Amino acid sequence: MSHLIANPTIENKASHYDVVVVGGGAAGIATTASLLSREPHLNIVIIDPANCHYYQPGWTLVGAGVFKPQQTAKPMADVIPNKASWLKHAVKYFNPKQSQVILSNNQALNYRMLIVAAGIKLDWAAIEGLPQALGRQGITSNYSFELAPYTWQLVTQLKSGRAIFTQPPLPIKCAGAPQKALYLSADYWKQHKRLSNIDIAFYNAGDALFGVKEYVPALMQYIQKYSVSLHFKHNLTAVDANSKTAIFTQTTADASQKIIEKSFDLLHVCPPQLAPDFIRNSPLADKNGWLSVYPDTLQHTQYSNIFGVGDICSTPNAKTAAAARKQAPVVAENVIHCLNGNNPTVAYNGYGSCPLTVERGKIILAEFLYGGKVAPTFPGWLNEGTQPSRLAWHLKQKVLPAVYWHAMLKGREWLAKPSKAK
Template sequence: MGQHHRVLVIGGGNAGISLAARLTRKNIGDVAVIEPRETHYFQPLFSHIGAGAAEMAEAVRPQADVMPRGVEWIRDAVTDILPGENAVVLAGGGRVTYDHLVVCPGLQLDWDAVPGLAEAMAGPHGSSNYDAELAPKTWDLVRNLRSGTAVFTQPPGPAKCAGAAQKIAYMACDYWREQGVLQDIAVALVVPTPTAFGMPDVDAELERKMAEYGMTLLTSTTLAAVDADDRTVVLAGPAGEREVPYDLLHVVPPQSAPDWLKNTDLPASGDEGGFVEVDPETLRHRRYPNVWSLGDAAGTTNSKSGGALRKQVKVLAKNLVGALRGQAPQARYDGYSVCPFTLSRGTAFFAEFDDAYRPRPSYPWLKMAKERRWQWVMDRHVLPQVYWHLILKGRA
């Protein structure tokens, strides 16, 4: 006979753990989290690891250590969701039924979406800070490069903290300048958008830093293919495709919802990304009122980030608690997101905005899009501690 839980959460990452912790703090009992992985990562630190400014040990904990007290951990993977039956199918063959379901499995990295990309990541000159095993490799490539061409790419479409493609580029340039070799390295930053970011003050600060480093910005351009043997990439831009050689390639891969989720009835019809169809304000499914979603796999309109997720957790927790008491959703998520830009290995700034890229500063009296030391300290040292000791405990 299968299990049943009052609240069933799919995904034991930031979204699932912080939500489960917040629900238990609101005295909601019988909460279970489905998560197959034994290791939990704080992924924002991966950029610092790739730049030699952090160690992987700081970004990892055993999954058992972050599971909230009183929450059941189902150590299995999900293969299907049957919302009409209020049931989830597990890879191990079991079924779990629920009163309410929260879907937050995160995104999958689509390495095969770009021809040759997977081979390049396995080769000696390609890396990505989006993979725990590759982030230390990024630092090896950065510190060993003394001349040549470095290419950093950002993918089109939804991605978790897509700006991380730029963070490592700036920190690498800072290191090369410190080593006295920056003038011998041609650095290209490839972005799919018409500008570096999409907000005038943020674009101005980023372009100022690019000019300082002598970087080349390629806008409205995407990675079309990679040839790891010849160490070349094909870039598709406004003028068509062109081939560019590389000695170091750092890629943020295309991303989408997990394949198993795409095949369920939860995404909206025609959504190739497979994101869960929710009201972007209440985070409740549009067709199944006892299904909810937040984080990277949710079909919301915001830029996907940990800062966005922190706001979503508070909204969903309030609305779910209300639903358990027979009330309509009252809390609303306003599309807020935030992207920290590390402009060197010791300075940064935070871009805060909504889903229309309008400024949403936490401190309206302070110009946030300005390079500062203390903002780097926040990103590198303060936020990891906030994550482990407050966010995952349902306290922030």
């Protein structure tokens, strides 16, 4: 069997682990690091077939020419916590009644506790014609490490024409990202005096610009500033790259549907998203395919020795890296308690954050809890986040990447200490 150990001095070839973590993304690495900061002697293995670990919040800034792509990627081996093992395989299926995970090479791993941090699947193929069209004919997406640089190329090259930005039905990760791409592109065109020659349109499958109403007025000021035409209840369903045509299904007021075709010169797509197949088709999933967990403790609703963290969870919070940063210590603390024969003791409050990059140098820092309750980390500093701020831009560009790489992934819980469950 194939073992890739992050720290070559650690040899652990047992098939039985204290904790098995499925997924080496932000949520999985952060939770593993938080666990080991509490109990360094735990026998933990991370399961992930990927070679690279990505700082995905940075891709918006790659698409705006602020970051270089390499600033958002590191070899997976460099972020695996030193005291954890890494198996470079995919998960084939779960056998929760036997506390067992079966890998793609048919190896069986037994666990005392399982943490599922499987992320979210970008379903490019759900849009007819899109997979083969990406990266050419003006079709791009900041949801891809490979495509974000193409976004910037297209933005700088476009002198006139129509630029379309799309958003699919929720849930998606970082629900503000589709319009972040719009604002930063429009700001560039404005600075270079091209805005009057470019028709910008935002086609959103939903019925609101942003899910928390307190942030909408400031966002609408930028929609007007950039002369953006808004189209709600329009879901991108097909792309014809050769004719540069985007095909939308519009849901009308009487709930009927009609097909709308729009030509474009630049098309920025946010793909539909859903739970990965191996979760959706497993005994761990709820009726919608997400990992079925309690929204406060993040413990599985059926299997007490399973926890979820990050985008894969059925919880109704925004799927953001900021949410994973707050969830990781909660899961770590509760897993330790359960390993010691106790019940979960701490709770996640639904915190999510979306730094809405409305122009280069300014951000509306949206922070909120379950139910869309506004919850600024620094009350008063940033006008509760409802107004654009240069300080928030500095936070996004300079502070948060450092917090991600050097705190969150290292088990240092800056402003993320868990609170007791009620």
